[in-house]
C-alpha cells in the first residue's frame with residue numbers, strides 16, 4: 001500500500017492534487033526527515049540557537065505580557081478531533097484553491113517583515129521553498145527583498161502583497177502599482193495596526209535594522225522631508241553595524257496608521273488595486289467582518305497579528321466561529337495565529353475557516369537552514385495535516401466540518417459542538 005503523505009515525487013508538481021501518486025513501494029519515506037527536527041517545536045528550538053538576540057526577540061515576542069500570543073496557541077488545545085474509521089483513506093487530496101491557484105494544502109505563509117534578519121537569502125528563500133511545495137506566500141510591505149524579485153522566485157505559485165497603507169499615500173500608491181505590474185494576485189491590507197503594539201523586548205533591545213539590510217520596497221523612495229528628519233533623529237548611540245543612513249522608512253515610523261476608516265479607505269484601495277483582490281487582515285469580530293463584506297473586501301483574515309498588537313485580544317480560533325457565521329460564505333474567511341501543527345489547520349477548517357496562514361514557524365525554518373529550513377517547515381505541516389486527514393477518515397478538505405470536533409470545557413468535560 002502507498003502512504004498518503006507528502007513525498008518528494010509530488011512537490012515538484014505543486015498544482016497537482018497530492019493524491020498519493022506516484023506510488024512508492026515501501027510506505028512512509030523517511031529518507032527526507034531531518035532527525036534533529038521532527039516537529040515545529042523542535043524547529044523553534046533549533047532556530048533560536050541560530051538567531052542573534054535582537055532577531056530572536058523580535059520574531060518570537062508578543063505585545064506586553066504575551067497573553068494573546070499564548071492564547072492563540074492554547075485555543076487549539078481546547079478542541080479534540082472525533083475521528084471516523086473504515087472509510088478508505090488510501091487516496092487523500094489536501095489541496096484547495098486560493099487566489100485562483102490550487103494550493104497543495106489549505107495554508108499559506110503569512111507576511112512577516114524583514115526576513116533577511118533570519119537568513120541572508122531572506123524572502124527569496126521563503127518564496128522558493130513555497131514555490132517548491134505549492135504553497136502561497138504573503139509578502140510584507142516591510143520585506144528586505146523587493147517585491148518584484150519575490151514574485152519571480154515564486155514561479156507559478158501566486159503571491160499576495162501585504163500592505164501597510166501609509167498616511168502619505170504616495171508610497172502606497174507606488175507600491176500597489178508595482179505589485180500589479182509584477183503580477184501579484186491580491187493586496188492584503190493589515191488593519192490591526194492603528195498604533196504599534198508595545199513589544200517590550202523590541203524596545204529594550206532598541207531594535208534597528210542592521211546597516212547591510214534595507215527595507216527593499218522603499219529603498220529609494222523616501223521623500224526629502226523624510227530624509228531630513230531621519231538624519232536629525234539618527235546618530236545616537238546605535239550599536240556597531242546599525243544604520244544611520246536615509247531613507248528612513250521603517251516599520252516604526254511608517255507602519256502604524258491611525259487614520260484608516262471604512263468608507264474612504266476601502267474605496268481608495270479598491271480603486272487603486274483593481275484588478276487585484278483586496279483582503280483585510282486583522283479582523284476579530286463579526287461586526288467588523290460584516291463591515292468588510294459591506295465595503296467590498298474580497299476576503300478577510302481573522303488575525304490578531306500573532307499576539308503582537310493588542311495584548312488581551314481574543315484568540316483567533318475563538319473569534320472564528322462567530323465570524324464564519326456572519327459572513328455566511330459571501331467571501332472567504334481565513335485565519336492565522338498559533339498554528340504549530342497540521343492538526344491545528346484541521347481544527348481551524350472544522351470551525352469554518354477556508355484557509356490558514358502560518359507566521360513564526362516559517363521564520364524558524366528560515367533561521368534554521370534558509371530555503372531548506374522553510375521547506376522542512378512546510379513539509380512537516382503538510383505531512384501532519386494529511387496524516388490528520390487520514391487518521392480522521394477524511395479524503396477531501398471540503399469534508400472537514402464541525403462534526404469532526406468536540407470542545408474541552410473548563411471542567412475538562414468534552415462535549416460535541
Ligand SMILES: Cc1cc2nc3c(=O)[nH]c(=O)nc-3n(C[C@H](O)[C@H](O)[C@H](O)COP(=O)(O)O)c2cc1C
Nearest residue numbers: 059110111112113140190305306337338358359360
Ligand atoms: C516577526 C514577525 C513579523 C511580522 N510582520 C508582519 C508584517 O509585516 N505585516 C503583517 O501584516 N503581519 C506581520 N506579522 C504577523 C503575521 O502576518 C501573522 O499574523 C502572525 O505571525 C500569525 O501568528 P503566528 O506567528 O503565531 O503564526 C508578523 C509576525 C511576525 C512574527
Ligand SMILES: CCCCC(=O)C(=O)O
Nearest residue numbers: 113142193251255256308
Ligand atoms: C507595523 C509593524 C510592522 C512589522 C510587523 O508587522 C510586526 O513586527 O509585527
